[in-house]
Amino acid sequence: MDLLRFGESDFNSSYLAILRHGRRAHELSKDLFMICEKERLPSIETLVAPLVENWFIAERSVPMLVGELRQPRGLSFQHESFGAFECTTPLHLLSVRGKLARTTNHWYVLGQPALDATESLNQWDFRAGGSAAAIVVKKSSRG
Known part of the structure; x- marks a missing residue:
């Protein structure tokens, strides 16, 4: 995972990179909250996962x-x-x-x-x- 940088004089991350990172973090957060809310893991049968x-x-x-x-x-x-x-x-x-x-x-x-x-x-x-x-x-x- 890359370190995002913003507000620097050089080597700033692109807005696209920041957005992608935010989306991944949001999806992870939703999955973790869902586990707590439903008090169970998602069903393996419905999950498309390697x-x-x-x-x-x-x-x-x-x-x-x-x-x-x-x-x-x-x-x-x-x-x-x-x-x-x-x-x-x-x-x-x-x-x-x-x-x-x-x-x-x-x-x-x-x-x-x-x-x-x-x-x-x-x-x-x-x-x-x-x-x-x-x-x-x-x-x-x-x-």
């Missing part, structure tokens, strides 16, 4: 989802990222049980976690108990 297989959380200054991207169900277009091992925009919400992740730009459906997903998830679990590990282990052991 599937991420062999996923884990990247060790960066902000959490980022990493994994193999797969084409969303019901869509027949090809994208260069599909099938590739990719890193998403910053991760804002993760539900291992709900099999969904929301980044700055998109929803993602979570497939099978990578072998080191538990460890990568625990680094972002600020509660000392590390309960996130149990969730990942239960999901991955179901096969």
Whole structure:
């Protein structure tokens, strides 16, 4: 994600870049408010979102989802990222049980976690108990 700049003598962001960033932030905000309002995640069945297989959380200054991207169900277009091992925009919400992740730009459906997903998830679990590990282990052991 780029740092927006405005009111500088040089290197200002374009109005279009500022508008795009605002739209992404607004969509993210709407999604998060909807979760609180309805007290549930959106339905995976109605969500058009890429599937991420062999996923884990990247060790960066902000959490980022990493994994193999797969084409969303019901869509027949090809994208260069599909099938590739990719890193998403910053991760804002993760539900291992709900099999969904929301980044700055998109929803993602979570497939099978990578072998080191538990460890990568625990680094972002600020509660000392590390309960996130149990969730990942239960999901991955179901096969």
